[in-house]
Amino acid sequence: MGVALVTGSSTGIGKATAIRLAREPGTELVLVARREGMLRELAESLPCRATYLAADLTAPDAPGRIRQHLEAEHGGELHLLVNNAGAAWRASFDEGGYANVHRHMELNFDAVVRLTEELLPLLRRSAPSAIVNVASTAGRVARARTGAYSASKFALIGWSDSLYAEEKPQGVHVGLVLPGFVRTEGFPAAELREKALTRWMVSKPERVAEAIYAAGPGGKAERYVPRPYGLAAVLRILAPSLVRRVLSGGAATSLTTSTGAEGDDPAAS
Numbered sequence: 001m002g003v004a005l006v007t008g009s010s011t012g013i014g015k016a017t018a019i020r021l022a023r024e025p026g027t028e029l030v031l032v033a034r035r036e037g038m039l040r041e042l043a044e045s046l047p048c049r050a051t052y053l054a055a056d057l058t059a060p061d062a063p064g065r066i067r068q069h070l071e072a073e074h075g076g077e078l079h080l081l082v083n084n085a086g087a088a089w090r091a092s093f094d095e096g097g098y099a100n101v102h103r104h105m106e107l108n109f110d111a112v113v114r115l116t117e118e119l120l121p122l123l124r125r126s127a128p129s130a131i132v133n134v135a136s137t138a139g140r141v142a143r144a145r146t147g148a149y150s151a152s153k154f155a156l157i158g159w160s161d162s163l164y165a166e167e168k169p170q171g172v173h174v175g176l177v178l179p180g181f182v183r184t185e186g187f188p189a190a191e192l193r194e195k196a197l198t199r200w201m202v203s204k205p206e207r208v209a210e211a212i213y214a215a216g217p218g219g220k221a222e223r224y225v226p227r228p229y230g231l232a233a234v235l236r237i238l239a240p241s242l243v244r245r246v247l248s249g250g251a252a253t254s255l256t257t258s259t260g261a262e263g264d265d266p267a268a269s
Ligand SMILES: NC(=O)c1ccc[n+]([C@@H]2O[C@H](COP(=O)([O-])OP(=O)(O)OC[C@H]3O[C@@H](n4cnc5c(N)ncnc54)[C@H](OP(=O)(O)O)[C@@H]3O)[C@@H](O)[C@H]2O)c1
Pocket: 007, 008, 009, 010, 011, 012, 013, 014, 032, 033, 034, 035, 036, 055, 056, 057, 058, 084, 085, 086, 087, 088, 107, 134, 135, 136, 137, 178, 179, 180, 181, 182, 183, 184, 185, 186, 187, 260
């Protein structure tokens, strides 16, 4: 495995991914998120060497600090970069406006691009290596009140597809993971879990971690979690008017979920 860096590894999908990767022989982990105490606790519990760095990925100096950490602690090697950190702040465009779009792009897209730019020389030097970008099924199909989140994930998917083609000759594989509803701190999916009719739609972080492994060291280009969510993306292309009708009608309200970031005011950033 070698050196693997997971962003957003203090909780949720990133934490499950760190635990999954730690099982592979020869893994050295680098954990990145803002909450240092949670990173330290996780690093100490893992069965492999793990270092951590507390960083806000939207800060201008974050990519440089992470590179310095890799050079000082891991000999400048990097075999797997998992761009997982992300968030959603639900709001209609009318309520959230450009401020909410900007906030999503800053974390879910710009921060990923900036970190990848900084670490690409290390990944190339360590090739064969891989990048896994954690997008979302919302990056294929947009629902009401998630426009800003969807825009950031649509952007991430388009950019990842291009990077896949560009980096293949350099030995840097680029994989994409598109989760559906997964119960985590930031995405509690409480409304879906409450109803027997929709409970089945909510998956677990461990399943996404397995898909991240498949899309990274496993060499797969793309993974939906759970897999049937891929059908939504197919229908969006083959039957767009049907998808629009469903998602703007009454049935769409049963797919509306709040997020862990709901308490924040999007206009405040
Ligand atoms: N769960 C779902 O239903 C679902 C569905 C589709 C896609 N996804 C995607 O999966 C990824 C992981 O989400 P999750 O469900 O595991 O959410 P989560 O439990 O809220 O975890 C998000 C992680 O990102 C970190 N993070 C947030 N803002 C950050 C910042 N500014 N700088 C550094 N780290 C930051 C958080 O750590 P700190 O707070 O400690 O910084 C946390 O470790 C996201 O990209 C999300 O869009 C999730």
